[in-house]
Amino acid sequence: MALRDLFFRKPPAPVPEAPPAVPIPAPARAAAPVPSPTPSPAPAPAPAPAQSPALAPPQSPVPNVTLPQAPAPAGVPAPAPDETTGWFGRLRQGLSRSTARLTESVTSLFQKRRLDDAALEELEETLIAADLGLPAAQRIVADFRKTRFGTDVTADEVKHALAESIAAILAPVALPMVIDTARKPHVVLVVGVNGTGKTTTIAKLGQHYRDEGRSCTFVAGDTFRAAAVEQLQVWAERTGAGLAAPAKPGADAAGLAFDALTAARAAGTDVLLIDTAGRLHNKSALMEELKKLIRVIKRVDPTAPHSVLLVLDATTGQNAVQQTRIFSEMVDVTGLAVTKLDGSAKGGVVVALAQEFGLPVHMVGVGEKAADLRPFDAREFARGLMGV
Ligand SMILES: Nc1nc2c(ncn2[C@@H]2O[C@H](COP(=O)(O)OP(=O)(O)OP(=O)(O)O)[C@@H](O)[C@H]2O)c(=O)[nH]1
Ligand SMILES: [Mg+2]
Numbered sequence: 001m002a003l004r005d006l007f008f009r010k011p012p013a014p015v016p017e018a019p020p021a022v023p024i025p026a027p028a029r030a031a032a033p034v035p036s037p038t039p040s041p042a043p044a045p046a047p048a049p050a051q052s053p054a055l056a057p058p059q060s061p062v063p064n065v066t067l068p069q070a071p072a073p074a075g076v077p078a079p080a081p082d083e084t085t086g087w088f089g090r091l092r093q094g095l096s097r098s099t100a101r102l103t104e105s106v107t108s109l110f111q112k113r114r115l116d117d118a119a120l121e122e123l124e125e126t127l128i129a130a131d132l133g134l135p136a137a138q139r140i141v142a143d144f145r146k147t148r149f150g151t152d153v154t155a156d157e158v159k160h161a162l163a164e165s166i167a168a169i170l171a172p173v174a175l176p177m178v179i180d181t182a183r184k185p186h187v188v189l190v191v192g193v194n195g196t197g198k199t200t201t202i203a204k205l206g207q208h209y210r211d212e213g214r215s216c217t218f219v220a221g222d223t224f225r226a227a228a229v230e231q232l233q234v235w236a237e238r239t240g241a242g243l244a245a246p247a248k249p250g251a252d253a254a255g256l257a258f259d260a261l262t263a264a265r266a267a268g269t270d271v272l273l274i275d276t277a278g279r280l281h282n283k284s285a286l287m288e289e290l291k292k293l294i295r296v297i298k299r300v301d302p303t304a305p306h307s308v309l310l311v312l313d314a315t316t317g318q319n320a321v322q323q324t325r326i327f328s329e330m331v332d333v334t335g336l337a338v339t340k341l342d343g344s345a346k347g348g349v350v351v352a353l354a355q356e357f358g359l360p361v362h363m364v365g366v367g368e369k370a371a372d373l374r375p376f377d378a379r380e381f382a383r384g385l386m387g388v
Pocket of ligand 1: 193365
């Protein structure tokens with residue numbers, strides 16, 4: 001059976017003995033005790049999970065690639081998420097600065113006011129100032145002109161109508177990243193400029209796959225920075241993922257990815273997540289490195305990479321739009337992860353991205369912990385952004 005699975009599933013019903021919806025082939029070796037990953041943003045390394053010889057991962061055919069530990073059996077509930085406010089509450093809380101920026105202007109603009117040309121023009125300016133970008137702002141205002149021109153509106157009505165218009169722009173791009181488990185491994189190349197949250201997003205994905213019972217290997221493709229390798233190593237230990245680390249700093253990232261993919265294929269690993277450098281000395285060097293990496297992994301699997309995930313930092317506003325343009329010219333970006341929506345005043349940029357590129361927005365990050373990555377929901381986001 002072709003094991004196609006949506007990347008994110010709803011949390012399982014709290015009945016641990018229920019069989020998984022999609023059976024995951026049991027790993028050949030004995031299941032390791034499930035370590036309870038309690039990741040925190042603190043960089044202190046978690047203790048490596050205890051390994052007896054019987055539970056040690058099988059030998060990797062490639063040196064400097066460690067294979068993943070046995071994943072938790074599917075159906076084992078994930079560690080309890082921080083449910084102080086619930087996911088939607090946390091999204092709203094995270095978006096509160098973006099929301100305040102938008103709704104304060106809308107409220108002062110529309111104290112029971114006729115929706116005339118001047119009002120529409122001011123609305124367009126407000127949307128642009130909230131990082132929605134010109135094309136989305138124009139589209140929304142055109143909607144308003146068609147349906148409400150000349151009517152008297154209140155600020156509340158405008159907020160609700162804006163939420164609907166924004167949800168309509170976001171709905172076509174709110175798509176999960178589909179992992180094809182028949183691939184073994186499904187290769188995800190993670191790209192983005194430095195500091196956007198690539199490594200953290202890989203860690204969050206690793207945690208998610210482990211919770212689903214999938215095995216996962218991280219590739220520390222940012223080989224020049226020892227700290228980048230160490231950061232990924234810590235996360236690999238916390239999440240039980242395998243790790244391909246460079247033999248020495250500055251080792252060829254493409255060669256490392258080649259070795260990692262070779263080892264992952266031999267071991268039947270489910271997902272290979274390749275971290276990449278965000279900053280090289282110039283744009284063409286970055287482009288060459290990414291292209292070379294893709295060329296080289298295609299020698300092992302001509303269909304790889306199966307996903308190219310561009311990670312964007314929501315706090316950078318319109319820069320995220322520019323980054324998407326540049327990376328899309330370099331590589332075939334297949335989807336976006338938007339991070340740091342907690343505390344960004346520029347969350348409106350997600351609307352600009354949707355309108356201008358139409359690329360799937362797979363997931364959003366709202367914190368530094370492994371559980372702080374969620375599927376992107378158009379309506380939830382639009383309502384959160386408008387505070388309705
Ligand atoms: N608040 C918040 N912080 C985040 C989020 N995602 C990542 N971060 C933080 O952002 C910082 C940079 O994250 P990294 O994952 O190291 O970013 P990167 O893209 O790998 O950076 P380079 O390796 O330097 O290119 C870290 O301090 C993360 O903890 C998020 O969703 N919310
Ligand atoms: Mg990194």
